[in-house]
Amino acid sequence: MDTLKDKSCIVGIGETEYSKNSGRSEMRLALEAIKTACEDAGISPKEIDGIVRFSVDSNQVDEIARNLGLENLRFFPEVYFGGGAGCGTVQMAAMAVALGKAKYVVCFRALNERSGFRYGQMAMAMPMMGHFQYSIPFGLMAPGSMVAVMAVRHMHLYGTKTTDFGEVAVATRKHANKNPKAMMHGRSLTLEDHANARMIAYPLRLFDYCQESDGACAMIVTSPDRAKHLKQKPVYIMAAEQGTGSWMEMMTSYQRKDISDLEEYTRLAPHLWKEAGIEPKDIDCAQIYDAFTPLVVMQLESFGFCKRGEGGPFVRNGALEIGGELPTNTSGGCLSEAYIHGMNQVVEGVRQLRGTSFVQVPKCKHVLVTSGSGIPTSALILRSA
Amino acid sequence: MTEEVARLAPMPGPINQEFYDGLNRHELVLQKCTDCSKFRFWPIEMCPFCNSFNYEWARCSGKGTVHSYTIQHATMPYPWPVLLVELEEGPRLVSHGLMTPEEVQIGMPVEIDYEKVSDEITLHAFKKAKK
Numbered sequence: 001m002d003t004l005k006d007k008s009c010i011v012g013i014g015e016t017e018y019s020k021n022s023g024r025s026e027m028r029l030a031l032e033a034i035k036t037a038c039e040d041a042g043i044s045p046k047e048i049d050g051i052v053r054f055s056v057d058s059n060q061v062d063e064i065a066r067n068l069g070l071e072n073l074r075f076f077p078e079v080y081f082g083g084g085a086g087c088g089t090v091q092m093a094a095m096a097v098a099l100g101k102a103k104y105v106v107c108f109r110a111l112n113e114r115s116g117f118r119y120g121q122m123a124m125a126m127p128m129m130g131h132f133q134y135s136i137p138f139g140l141m142a143p144g145s146m147v148a149v150m151a152v153r154h155m156h157l158y159g160t161k162t163t164d165f166g167e168v169a170v171a172t173r174k175h176a177n178k179n180p181k182a183m184m185h186g187r188s189l190t191l192e193d194h195a196n197a198r199m200i201a202y203p204l205r206l207f208d209y210c211q212e213s214d215g216a217c218a219m220i221v222t223s224p225d226r227a228k229h230l231k232q233k234p235v236y237i238m239a240a241e242q243g244t245g246s247w248m249e250m251m252t253s254y255q256r257k258d259i260s261d262l263e264e265y266t267r268l269a270p271h272l273w274k275e276a277g278i279e280p281k282d283i284d285c286a287q288i289y290d291a292f293t294p295l296v297v298m299q300l301e302s303f304g305f306c307k308r309g310e311g312g313p314f315v316r317n318g319a320l321e322i323g324g325e326l327p328t329n330t331s332g333g334c335l336s337e338a339y340i341h342g343m344n345q346v347v348e349g350v351r352q353l354r355g356t357s358f359v360q361v362p363k364c365k366h367v368l369v370t371s372g373s374g375i376p377t378s379a380l381i382l383r384s385a
Numbered sequence: 386m387t388e389e390v391a392r393l394a395p396m397p398g399p400i401n402q403e404f405y406d407g408l409n410r411h412e413l414v415l416q417k418c419t420d421c422s423k424f425r426f427w428p429i430e431m432c433p434f435c436n437s438f439n440y441e442w443a444r445c446s447g448k449g450t451v452h453s454y455t456i457q458h459a460t461m462p463y464p465w466p467v468l469l470v471e472l473e474e475g476p477r478l479v480s481h482g483l484m485t486p487e488e489v490q491i492g493m494p495v496e497i498d499y500e501k502v503s504d505e506i507t508l509h510a511f512k513k514a515k516k
Contacts, residue, residue: 123393123460127396128393128394128395128396129395129396129398131427133395133396134395134426134427134478134479135479136393137392137393137394137395137502137508138467138479138480138481138508138510139457139461139465139466139467139481140455140457140467140479141457141459141460141461142459145455145457145467148455149453149454149455149467149469149479150453152453152454152455152491153452153453153491156453156491198458198459199456199458199464200458200459201455201456201457201458201459202455202456202458202464202486203455204455247433252479254452254469254477254479255425255426255476255477259452259453259469
């Protein structure tokens with residue numbers, strides 16, 4: 001059967017610095033990340049013939065192409081649903097490369113999320129139209145509050161504890177403390193700090209929330225044949241999937257039977273494992289989208305690292321740290337490195353497989369990367385060459 | 386708990402005007418498929434169960450149970466219960482809980498109440514059900 005497995009690879013990665021105020025335009029950030037990714041790969045930006053953007057990104061493809069001086073851009077789709085798009089952009093690129101629709105495809109995300117539009121303050125910034133009119137006016141003020149409702153249900157059904165969420169925050173923070181690029185570098189965090197922090201929306205406290213960041217990430221996808229002549233050891237795309245669930249709505253899919261199940265991942269996971277031909281136990285390192293800590297606990301269940309309801313016990317005792325059961329979010333993730341809509345987690349996945357992470361997992365061969373939760377989403381399995 | 390909370394008012398459109406008109410009359414009316422008889426929320430064109438375009442606006446009992454909840458602290462002057470109420474008719478509504486945060490429990494029976502937030506808009510809220 002025809003699959004996408006190993007028919008494309010990531011050969012270049014680029015990032016800007018991550019900050020609360022980049023002091024420059026989102027276009028400038030995007031171009032810096034793309035240029036860096038090209039340099040990393042050892043190609044000229046002029047060789048790019050495909051660009052995949054997040055639909056929510058402010059940077060339009062034509063303007064990027066004009067800046068890069070591209071004359072023959074052949075592939076330029078966009079992927080929807082905010083942070084759910086991340087791995088989906090790589091999937092688009094992988095398919096285009098596998099089918100010969102483009103040679104070098106760049107995926108990117110650039111945002112001034114802290115100095116510009118802050119998603120955490122969307123209630124104040126949006127007219128109450130569309131489906132958010134059925135939640136925000138009642139006091140469900142931000143994405144974290146919407147996830148809190150699912151987390152409370154998970155706690156009710158399975159006895160998941162707030163300290164389990166704390167374990168996620170602490171593990172990612174420990175990783176960030178070793179990553180000089182992380183926004184939370186040099187800021188330690190204990191379970192006690194987590195438990196004593198300001199309550200935002202029960203059961204979520206301050207450190208259950210991700211960073212708000214300005215910055216950009218980009219990556220270059222090409223074929224294994226072309227990769228042979230490039231600078232870096234290629235990272236193969238073993239599997240790439242998008243997924244949705246029942247009663248789909250952005251952040252508040254509360255009509256579905258089980259709101260403690262991040263159904264998007266539960267449904268895409270079997271396809272992902274099948275395409276990659278490996279199992280959860282083969283994953284050496286995971287980059288799990290962590291806009292809010294409960295999402296990590298719940299995703300571990302959806303992807304089959306543990307049984308339904310056992311995400312809480314799974315994360316206890318340092319399971320997500322280096323040397324633990326599943327080293328996760330080794331650059332600090334969205335919680336402690338930066339919130340670049342999870343694209344920084346794709347970049348970190350590539351670094352792990354190159355062996356160049358600040359928090360390197362020994363002999364890292366297979367990495368799972370996931371994208372935004374509570375929305376239509378996507379995921380990747382990557383492997384080293 | 387005297388401080389006023391500025392409530393954000395929804396902007397009704399053609400698909401949901403009847404829902405908001407109902408709330409202004411202190412009635413909870415939801416779309417009910419006239420082919421398969423299932424209720425749905427929020428208002429949409431097609432019945433997601435049987436794909437019929439036919440529906441009526443049917444009055445609900447206003448009774449349900451708390452399926453989940455959160456207590457919103459940030460941006461509120463005091464801790465503010467937000468309930469996910471599962472109605473007797475099936476659909477779930479996010480609503481304001483008219484009880485103390487300590488009283489909220491999953492599974493607790495609740496019944497509808499109404500909060501006027503502007504001249505045009507009344508929102509539903511839920512309080513503990515009378516025994």
